[in-house]
Amino acid sequence: MKQVTFSLLATDGMARHGRIDTPRGEINTPAFMPVGTAGTVKAMYPEQVRETGADILLGNTYHLMLRPGAERVASLGGLHDFMDWQRPILTDSGGFQVMSLAKLRKLTEKGVTFKSHIDGSSHELTPERSIEIQTLLDSDIIMQLDECIALPAERKEMERAMELSIRWADRSKAAFDNQQNRALFGIVQGGDDAELRGRSAAGLKSIGFDGYAVGGLAVGEPQEVMFRVLNEVTPELPTDRPRYLMGVGKPDDILGGIERGIDMFDCVHPTRAGRHGHAYTRFGVINLKNARHKDDHRPLDEASPNPNCRRWSRAYLHHLVRTEEILGAMVLSQINLAYYQELTAGCRAAIEAGRMNDFAAETRAAWAAGDL
Numbered sequence: 350m351k352q353v354t355f356s357l358l359a360t361d362g363m364a365r366h367g368r369i370d371t372p373r374g375e376i377n378t379p380a381f382m383p384v385g386t387a388g389t390v391k392a393m394y395p396e397q398v399r400e401t402g403a404d405i406l407l408g409n410t411y412h413l414m415l416r417p418g419a420e421r422v423a424s425l426g427g428l429h430d431f432m433d434w435q436r437p438i439l440t441d442s443g444g445f446q447v448m449s450l451a452k453l454r455k456l457t458e459k460g461v462t463f464k465s466h467i468d469g470s471s472h473e474l475t476p477e478r479s480i481e482i483q484t485l486l487d488s489d490i491i492m493q494l495d496e497c498i499a500l501p502a503e504r505k506e507m508e509r510a511m512e513l514s515i516r517w518a519d520r521s522k523a524a525f526d527n528q529q530n531r532a533l534f535g536i537v538q539g540g541d542d543a544e545l546r547g548r549s550a551a552g553l554k555s556i557g558f559d560g561y562a563v564g565g566l567a568v569g570e571p572q573e574v575m576f577r578v579l580n581e582v583t584p585e586l587p588t589d590r591p592r593y594l595m596g597v598g599k600p601d602d603i604l605g606g607i608e609r610g611i612d613m614f615d616c617v618h619p620t621r622a623g624r625h626g627h628a629y630t631r632f633g634v635i636n637l638k639n640a641r642h643k644d645d646h647r648p649l650d651e652a653s654p655n656p657n658c659r660r661w662s663r664a665y666l667h668h669l670v671r672t673e674e675i676l677g678a679m680v681l682s683q684i685n686l687a688y689y690q691e692l693t694a695g696c697r698a699a700i701e702a703g704r705m706n707d708f709a710a711e712t713r714a715a716w717a718a719g720d721l
């Protein structure tokens with residue numbers, strides 16, 4: 350009996366409100382997944398991540414297989430016990446990170462061999478080994494191994510990578526061996542070509558997955574290209590399974606993705622931007638490095654539900670950022686993650702109430718008016 354199930358609770362246009370039930374707890378969708386690349390959401394305690402409203406976080410096969418190693422994490426009880434996050438974890442399969450981080454990569458039909466960007470050691474990732482690693486990590490939602498290419502690209506190249514990814518999807522599903530206590534998601538490829546995207550979605554549906562990710566985006570294309578691809582591909586995906594847009598994004602990307610039928614998102618942006626002094630608020634993003642804040646006694650947002658947006662002056666946050674104090678990274682990571690959760694929670698409520706269009710318009714108006 351499958352222990353990871355999706356329930357579609359409400360729709361408003363293309364937007365969906367749902368819930369994924371897992372053995373480790375529920376995931377309310379649309380959901381934003383904070384990224385815990387190497388077994389930690391940088392600068393955050395796990396309980397703080399939960400307090401921002403996150404139901405699930407993301408781990409990376411590539412980073413964890415290199416350090417500390419999948420077998421070591423398994424011998425220590427799996428990733429949840431290792432990092433003491435007892436709620437759901439989704440792990441990416443490693444393909445994207447190999448192509449963006451590793452050295453001396455060699456891609457064949459079998460898989461990809463590469464040298465670690467950390468110590469130069471040799472490694473191999475195949476669909477079978479990626480499933481094995483994610484199972485050793487005891488991840489709740491695991492991803493097929495795929496090949497993601499950067500855009501723009503030649504159609505032949507997009508077609509080659511898409512067809513390889515479907516063959517790897519088949520091998521991933523076989524290696525997954527119908528495990529009941531975790532979900533396996535397929536990943537749609539095909540670049541910015543509607544016909545290739547349609548063939549990829551059809552191929553994955555015929556194999557059958559617990560959820561469908563839209564990959565191959567947030568790889569350098571303009572936002573309007575990403576949105577056009579979503580307009581074309583989400584209608585091809587099953588309505589009774591979650592849809593996950595990988596690596597996305599900034600708040601306006603996420604709002605647009607939800608309006609186009611996406612249920613799950615992940616991105617390093619809120620935490621990385623926080624470490625670089627950028628704070629996301631209801632009125633848009635503010636660069637606290639800027640000297641204009643050095644005498645500003647106002648809090649970031651005195652009406653925010655997040656105490657950290659009311660507690661300190663902008664001058665103090667500016668000071669922390671300019672002096673590169675560790676507290677700056679901690680506070681801004683929390684502020685940004687809390688804002689992303691506020692945004693997705695607002696969408697869930699708006700979809701439930703049938704007022705997603707109004708909510709989206711109000712949100713964009715606040716971003717545009719931003720007196721930051």
Ligand SMILES: N#Cc1ccc(CCNc2nc3cc4nc(N)[nH]c(=O)c4cc3[nH]2)cc1
Pocket residue numbers: 441442443444445492495496497536563564565566567568595596597598616617618619621622
């Ligand atoms: N700060 C910051 C920041 C850094 C990088 C990015 C781009 C992330 N984009 C992205 N992640 C992805 C992961 C992916 N994983 C897999 N397995 N397949 C993908 O096609 C894929 C596509 C992705 N696209 C976005 C924001």
